[in-house]
Amino acid sequence: xxxxxxxxxxxxxxxxxxxxxxxxxxxxxxxxxxxxxxxxxxxxxxxxxxxxxxxxxxxxxxxxxxxxxxxxxxxxxxxxxxxxxxxxxxxxxxxxxxxxxxxxxxxxxxxxxxxxxxxxxxxxxxxxxxxxxxxxxxxxxxxxxxxxxxxxxxxxxxxxxxxxxxxxxxxxxxxxxxxxxxxxxxxxxxxxxxxxxxxxxxxxxxxxxxxxxxxxxxxxxxxxxxxxxxxxxxxxxxxxxxxxxxxxxxxxxxxxxxxxxxxxxxxxxx
Numbered sequence: 001x002x003x004x005x006x007x008x009x010x011x012x013x014x015x016x017x018x019x020x021x022x023x024x025x026x027x028x029x030x031x032x033x034x035x036x037x038x039x040x041x042x043x044x045x046x047x048x049x050x051x052x053x054x055x056x057x058x059x060x061x062x063x064x065x066x067x068x069x070x071x072x073x074x075x076x077x078x079x080x081x082x083x084x085x086x087x088x089x090x091x092x093x094x095x096x097x098x099x100x101x102x103x104x105x106x107x108x109x110x111x112x113x114x115x116x117x118x119x120x121x122x123x124x125x126x127x128x129x130x131x132x133x134x135x136x137x138x139x140x141x142x143x144x145x146x147x148x149x150x151x152x153x154x155x156x157x158x159x160x161x162x163x164x165x166x167x168x169x170x171x172x173x174x175x176x177x178x179x180x181x182x183x184x185x186x187x188x189x190x191x192x193x194x195x196x197x198x199x200x201x202x203x204x205x206x207x208x209x210x211x212x213x214x215x216x217x218x219x220x221x222x223x224x225x226x227x228x229x230x231x232x233x234x235x236x237x238x239x240x241x242x243x244x245x246x247x248x249x250x251x252x253x254x255x256x257x258x259x260x261x262x263x264x265x266x267x268x269x270x
Contacts, residue, residue, distance in 0.1 A: 005046070006035060012045035016053040023053075031070050032056065062088055101167045104197050108170060109251065112195065116247040116260050121212040124230045126267060129208050135159055135166065136175070136201035137192040148188040155192040170194040173245045178238050181265065186224045189244065203243060208264040209236065216256040220244055223263050231267055240266040 013020045026032040027043065032052055034043035059069055072084060138158060140151035152172065159168060174189025193201070209231055213223040231238065248260035 006038070006044035007047065009034070009043045009045065012049070012053075015047065016050045016057075018053055018057055026053075026056070029066065029070065031066065031073065059088065062091055064088075105167060105169055108195050108197065112171070112245070112247045113252055116212075116262070119212060121214065121260070124209060124211040124227060126207055126209050126234075126236070129203075129206060129210075129264065131205040132195060132203045133197055133199040134193045134201050134203050135163070135168075135170075135196050135199040140188065140190060140192070142188060151188065152192060166198060167196065168194075170196055171246065171249065171251070173243065176242045176244060178240060178242075181224070181228070181238055181242055184224075186221050187218075190241075193243075204240065204266070206240065206266040207268065209267045210262065210264050213261045214258055215261060216259055217246070220261050220263060223261055227263055227265055231265065235270045236267040237270050238265055239268050242266070 007015060009020055009023055013023055016023075023032070023043075023045075027034065032049065035046040035049060036044050038044045056066075056069055060066070072080065137155040140148075141154065142148075142151060155172065156168065159166065172192050172194045175191040175193055176186065177190045180186070180190055193203070195203075209227055211223050211227045211230070213220065213226075230236075242263060242265040245262045245264075246259050247262055248258075250256070250259070253259055
């Protein structure tokens, strides 16, 4: 405490969570000046000025220039300040929505990566998997020479049209119907989907025969054959759609041949 009821510039900088240099500059440009001068012309600040300094700091963090802040100060009225605060609140809300979406995306991607830890890639297991929220596309159109990339483009367009505010930055994977699996058609999925906490569809809770393999996109035929052989010799039956995923892909693996493929086929005892 530099003088009774006042703070030195260093103490005031601590109280207001700013810096001495910033306070000197604010004084120089006439934005915030000391409440009074003490002995030897030392700058002295009142604790009542903390709110003003905090407002400047917050507005600066939100991208407002010092010139704009100073101009606002010169023409400030309850209405102009209230309108400015409303504008800044809107900016914060937009940023919060962006950060919340980013958090959901990163959380989901981390969850997928972690789901591939501590597994035996050579082992096939039957395990109960709880339901998961997904965004599921319509049946893919492979007519007239169209391929899987054409269908994937259609998927993105259809989801964007149906859910314009939905985050689509999640990895997209394939659904293979029971009929496809029975006729040994593993080339292109019948539908596309991606995990999303806001998705209105579900990957069903079920017992799944789950297998893994290494390889790039589309290199899953041998894995499907291994799973079907396992299902046959263990007297199981397929009763629903199968899901093919790449829990370890280009996001975390540099070499495409090292991508981890996971296929999950719902099964029941025969």
